[in-house]
Amino acid sequence: MIIAKKITETREKIASAKQLGKAVVLIPTMGFLHEGHQSMVKIARNQDPNHKKIYIVMSIFVNPLQFGPNEDYEKYPRDLARDSGLAEQAGVDLLFAPSVAEMYPDGKSLTAVQVSQITEVLCGASRQGHFQGVATVVTKLFNIIQPDEAYFGLKDYQQVAVIKQMTKDLNSPVKIVAFPTVRESDGLAKSSRNAYLSSEDRRQAPVLFRSLQEAEARIIEGETCTEVVREEIRQRISSESNGKIDYVEIRKADNLAAVDSIDCPVVIALAVRFGTTRLIDNIVVEV
């Protein structure tokens, strides 16, 4: 596995791989890898265990643009030595791990990619500028790597929706592939931020997915009122944990539009704080 910190070197290696006829898969991450990231690598690698047809690029970059002033940019966990071991083991061909100065040589970007509407709800409503930072850095990564496909995890459901919208609107030649959330045995969605949790918060946090599963069951049983379902989720989280709810919302699965009555595929998404750690999770319910 190659570890490249420079854009120029990365472009050269990828051009060589393309010259050999390989398809390029990009898996963008902020590092501190967990099984959610590794499973995406393995799915790509299993299609081409001999490294003949698919060139797997993983990027590791904690993007300052997508963190608000009071968020966890500084303390976000970083461990390139550990990550590069896990990436290589999973089957990555090139690990692109640029510095902030390499990505933003002028200290900032005068250019921003903005997606409207679907960024104004859920996490976009509580994290001002977050999705502009995401869309901008993903556009940069797409331009640097020029992948055929890019893989994203559905734990960040809204992020996937934003990237798909952006890719469609800007005619990006990259195919976006979304992967199911990987979970701990007790249901907690794998996340780099789980490392922040106190042992007590870690014990309580599975209530998030339990409440989503319960809500799914209620909808399948016939409940169609979003307010009823949301309230049950809120109640369960409040009664079974110390988590502070940022939002619990039920929206159309395809475009995140509001729904009053559940009569189409919906995503139930939530964000809850345990101490200073903000966890998100979601479930898609097909009706």
Next chain:
Amino acid sequence: MIIAKKITETREKIASAKQLGKAVVLIPTMGFLHEGHQSMVKIARNQDPNHKKIYIVMSIFVNPLQFGPNEDYEKYPRDLARDSGLAEQAGVDLLFAPSVAEMYPDGKSLTAVQVSQITEVLCGASRQGHFQGVATVVTKLFNIIQPDEAYFGLKDYQQVAVIKQMTKDLNSPVKIVAFPTVRESDGLAKSSRNAYLSSEDRRQAPVLFRSLQEAEARIIEGETCTEVVREEIRQRISSESNGKIDYVEIRKADNLAAVDSIDCPVVIALAVRFGTTRLIDNIVVEV
């Protein structure tokens, strides 16, 4: 020459050209071609008269996103039959002439590319949203065509600056090449909008370039005060024409920052209305 109205067909033809090892040059236009456009095609074609190494793509698209509500989107001149003759004659390989529905299938784009600072002055100050429309459509064209190089005319000096900034900030793999303004024999910058001018306005319009040349001469003689030079340009335009000045500005040539004293390369840029027709021109002065 191929005329393609669909993105899919365009991508296929370009992929075939790339497979043959050809470099792809994109010349984005809004059509109603004049010698300014043609000269860029000819410069590319002259490097490869036998169509072996360079695949020249010209796009013709009057982009609604870059026109304000009171601007000339509806009446902007369009003549694809005439344009395709001129494009073929100049040496274009593929003319990409999409409909608005092909470029904006949802009627609009939720995604926008925004460049700050350098879009807030000159034409950006009087044409709200113009450069966001330009940056967005150019990003789309770059993603559709995936050119190695894109050619732009320096008559739209600020546009070139915006595209260069965007390309740099977003790590776009496209090399931006800027070409000098092509002029009529009396100095008027070639522009599709010149077709709107009354014969009297057409007679007066060369005052724009005369005033820029005079200003250049004054600076070379030693004048360093932007206010003095600007005032002389305004006086000349007002006394020698009925043109209504939108702006006359002197800014740093590289980043369009304000300058009080002319002690570095500057661009003198102006926009003047003749009737309902808004003409722009500029000159770069190296000191």
